[in-house]
Every structure is written in C-alpha cells, then in structure tokens.
Amino acid sequence: MTGADEGTHADAGTDAPRGRGPVRVTPCPDGPLLVRGPLELVGPDGVPVPVRRRTVALCRCGGTATPPWCDGTHKVNGFRAPG
Amino acid sequence: MTTATPSRTTGPAPLQASPMPLPTPRGRIGEALLRLLTGATLDPAPLHAAVAAAVPGPTRSWLDHDDLQIALTCMYELHHQGLEGVDDDWEWHPDVLVARSLLERRVEAELRDRVTAPAPGATAADVAATLFATAAADDAPSVSRHLARRATQPQVEELLVHRSVYQLKEADPHTWAVPRLTGAPKVALVEIQSDEYGAGDPARQHAALFAAAMRGVGLDDTYGRYVDHVPAITLAHPNVMAMLGLNRRLRGAIVGHLAAFEMTSSVPNRLYGNGLRRLGFGDDVTEYFDEHVEADAVHEQIAARDMAGRLVEQQPALGPDVMWGAAVCLALDGWWARHVLAAWEAGASSLRRPVR
Numbered sequence: 067m068t069g070a071d072e073g074t075h076a077d078a079g080t081d082a083p084r085g086r087g088p089v090r091v092t093p094c095p096d097g098p099l100l101v102r103g104p105l106e107l108v109g110p111d112g113v114p115v116p117v118r119r120r121t122v123a124l125c126r127c128g129g130t131a132t133p134p135w136c137d138g139t140h141k142v143n144g145f146r147a148p149g
Numbered sequence: 150m151t152t153a154t155p156s157r158t159t160g161p162a163p164l165q166a167s168p169m170p171l172p173t174p175r176g177r178i179g180e181a182l183l184r185l186l187t188g189a190t191l192d193p194a195p196l197h198a199a200v201a202a203a204v205p206g207p208t209r210s211w212l213d214h215d216d217l218q219i220a221l222t223c224m225y226e227l228h229h230q231g232l233e234g235v236d237d238d239w240e241w242h243p244d245v246l247v248a249r250s251l252l253e254r255r256v257e258a259e260l261r262d263r264v265t266a267p268a269p270g271a272t273a274a275d276v277a278a279t280l281f282a283t284a285a286a287d288d289a290p291s292v293s294r295h296l297a298r299r300a301t302q303p304q305v306e307e308l309l310v311h312r313s314v315y316q317l318k319e320a321d322p323h324t325w326a327v328p329r330l331t332g333a334p335k336v337a338l339v340e341i342q343s344d345e346y347g348a349g350d351p352a353r354q355h356a357a358l359f360a361a362a363m364r365g366v367g368l369d370d371t372y373g374r375y376v377d378h379v380p381a382i383t384l385a386h387p388n389v390m391a392m393l394g395l396n397r398r399l400r401g402a403i404v405g406h407l408a409a410f411e412m413t414s415s416v417p418n419r420l421y422g423n424g425l426r427r428l429g430f431g432d433d434v435t436e437y438f439d440e441h442v443e444a445d446a447v448h449e450q451i452a453a454r455d456m457a458g459r460l461v462e463q464q465p466a467l468g469p470d471v472m473w474g475a476a477v478c479l480a481l482d483g484w485w486a487r488h489v490l491a492a493w494e495a496g497a498s499s500l501r502r503p504v505r
Contacts, residue, residue, distance in 0.1 A: 092450075094450045094454075095274065095277075095278070097450060098446065098450065100447070100450050100451070118443075119344055119348060119443075119444065119447065120340075120343075120344075120348065121340060121344075121447055121451065122447060123446045123447045123450060131419065131442075132439075132442060132443060135443045135446065136415075136443075136446040136447070137415055137416075137419055137442045137443065137446055138414075138415030138416045138419075138442070138445070138446045138449070139416070141281070141285060141416065142416060
C-alpha cells in the first residue's frame with residue numbers, strides 16, 4: 067500500500083477502523099500531552115492499560131492522582147512545561 | 150486498531166425518554182404560562198400582562214426571581230424533552246416566543262451589567278491562556294471543598310438534587326451550538342459532545358452516570374423530578390445555558406461557557422468523589438464524578454484551544470462574547486455556591502422544600 071491510499075477508499079467500508087493514520091500527540095502549554103489516534107498504552111509491568119476514550123490526556127506534571135491520565139492537578143501545583 | 154473498550158454489558162442503565170413533569174408556578178408569569186400550555190385558557194393576554202408587570206425581587210436580580218426562572222425553565226423544556234401533557238406545538242408558538250424573548254432580555258441585560266470579562270487575545274493560544282487564567286482567578290466559594298471535608302449525607306442529597314436539573318440533560322444546551330459553528334471549532338465541540346453522550350455506549354452517557362449516582366444515594370432519577378425543590382438561582386444556570394445555546398447571536402458565549410465549564414470540572418469532581426468515598430458511597434455513586442476527573446481534563450484542553458481558540462481566530466468579532474460566556478459560567482456557579490454554602494453554614498437546607 068502506498069501512502070496515497072491511506073484515508074481514501076479503504077475508509078469507505080463500514081468496518082473500517084476509526085482513527086486511521088498516525089497517532090497525534092499535542093503538548094498542552096504547562097499541561098498534559100493530548101493524544102489522538104489509535105493509541106495502545108502499556109503499563110510498566112507490560113500489561114495493557116485500558117483506553118476508554120478516543121482522545122486522552124497523559125499527565126506531564128507528575129502530580130496526578132489518576133496516572134497515567136491527567137486530572138487537572140497541573141493547574142494547582144505550579145507545573146511549568148519545559149521549552 | 151483502537152484499544153477503546155467501552156463497557157457494553159455492565160454499568161448504569163441507559164436513560165429512558167420522559168417529558169418533564171409540569172412544575173408548580175411560583176407567580177403570575179408561571180401561572181399564566183401553564184394555563185395557556187395546558188389548554189385552561191386560549192387567551193395569551195394574561196401571560197403578556199404578567200411578563201410586562203414583573204419586577205425584580207428584593208435582591209434586584211432576575212436570577213433570584215422564582216417566577217421568572219421557573220417560567221423560563223418551562224419555556225426551554227419545550228425545546229428539550231417537552232412538558233408532561235403539553236402539546237409539542239407550543240415549542241414555536243409566537244406568544245410563548247415573544248414572552249420568552251422579553252424575559253431573556255432582562256436576564257441578559259443583568260448579566261451584561263454584572264459580568265465583565267478580559268479581552269480574548271488574537272490567537273488560539275492567547276485565547277486558551279486567557280480562559281485558563283480567568284478560571285484560575287475565580288475566587289468563588291467552593292462547594293466541592295466543603296463536600297470533600299465536611300458535608301453530611303443530607304447535604305450530598307441536596308447537592309445531587311440541585312445538580313439534577315442540569316445533569317440529567319448534561320451537554321444538551323451546548324449541542325445547540327453545533328450547526329452554528331464551522332470547521333475546526335465545530336469538530337472540537339463534537340469531539341467533546343461525543344464523550345458527553347457516551348462515545349457510542351448509551352450506558353456511559355454522562356447524564357446516565359448521573360442518574361445512577363442519584364439512585365445510589367436513594368434519590369428518584371426521573372427527569373425533572375426535583376425542579377420544584379430548587380431555588381431560582383439553581384434554575385438560572387441551566388436556563389442561561391439554554392438561552393446562550395438557542396440564540397445564534399450568542400454562539401460565542403455558549404462556546405466560552407462550555408470552555409469554562411470544562412475548566413472548572415476536573416479538580417472539583419475529584420473532591421466530590423473523595424467526599425462521597427469519605428461518606429462510604431460506592432462506585433455506583435462515585436463513577437459519575439470519577440469519570441469527569443479524567444474526561445474533563447481532556448475536554449478542557451480541546452475546549453480552550455481547538456474550540457474557543459480556533460473560533461476566535463476564525464471569527465474575531467466573537468472573541469468578546471467567548472470570554473463573556475466563560476465569565477458568566479463562573480459567575481453563575483459562584484452565586485449558586487454562595488447560596489448553598491450560606492444555607493448550610495446557617496444549619497438550614499439549601500432547597501425550597503425537603504427531599505423526603
């Protein structure tokens with residue numbers, strides 16, 4: 067398959083997987099990494115972490131009470147993202 | 150291949166369609182409106198007369214005005230699930246629309262007067278930074294902190310009764326904005342709303358999770374069941390959301406409102422969840438709040454930059470209303486919180502009548 071095929075006729079079928087194409091990671095200013103796309107997440111023990119939504123926010127400040135997900139704590143702990 | 154795995158076999162039941170039970174009027178506007186809607190009279194003159202004659206109460210605010218707010222609740226419900234025993238034709242009846250428009254003008258004029266907002270900035274990043282800063286600077290008293298540390302079980306019930314007016318139709322007023330937007334902001338709004346509506350799983354709809362929490366604390370989750378129990382200031386917020394959503398000229402404000410709503414959700418909902426666990430409630434009750442910690446940490450990022458920010462880049466003229474809508478959200482939440490906490494600190498109920 068060539069790159070030109072991606073996202074065209076192959077997506078027309080009803081059984082085409084959602085979210086084709088690369089995973090897109092957006093660093094939010096002084097906040098989490100917003101991740102869109104066909105994400106597969108694996109914990110430090112090698113066990114897959116269930117991903118329950120199509121777009122997720124991964125904690126970047128280290129303060130979350132619900133790792134690996136962001137819980138908004140960066141807004142109250144003074145986190146400043148590098149760069 | 151996505152690894153999204155919504156649970157389709159467990160969890161709360163999907164919501165059933167049910168119109169709002171007819172609320173009890175709280176004055177002349179509501180009485181005249183319900184007589185018209187239920188066919189007790191064919192004469193719209195008493196409704197128009199009552200609207201024209203209404204004056205603000207002792208607080209000088211229409212947001213505290215029980216008669217006006219319950220009338221607006223009924224009028225907006227015609228656009229949502231409908232009112233029990235009321236013909237759906239009333240939704241677009243000119244007499245009701247004229248009365249609603251006059252009431253809305255009073256509410257909007259008061260909010261324009263009382264709520265000011267900073268300039269938005271020009272880029273999506275500027276808009277997002279300004280929105281986050283505005284939400285962070287909000288110094289309203291916190292019902293969620295009270296719930297986490299000190300609230301009693303009856304206060305938890307009161308909280309869910311207040312919130313049920315909106316949460317059983319969670320996300321609906323913002324959905325009115327979808328056909329009013331174009332391009333990136335529209336896509337961002339739908340991305341958020343898809344999550345609100347369960348992302349393909351009716352049992353994961355946020356309103357369904359809230360209904361499960363109500364059942365878990367022993368409350369009736371029937372749509373509109375507790376409208377008569379809550380004061381005007383509780384009705385005012387969902388009413389304002391409907392006003393911003395149903396009026397195209399206010400589309401900037403409903404977008405800003407949603408952004409602020411999402412930005413003030415994750416941290417308070419974590420505190421609500423902790424308070425409910427402190428009181429011994431289980432997952433059936435805490436799931437709604439726990440879900441919002443995770444979901445709204447995502448939504449606030451999408452809402453700030455991709456929705457509100459891109460809307461202002463696309464249509465700079467809407468910028469001031471985006472910021473105003475966000476400030477309105479914070480203000481209404483703050484006024485409601487002051488009412489609730491003042492009642493509780495006085496050892497009283499924050500409701501108009503007891504739940505049980």
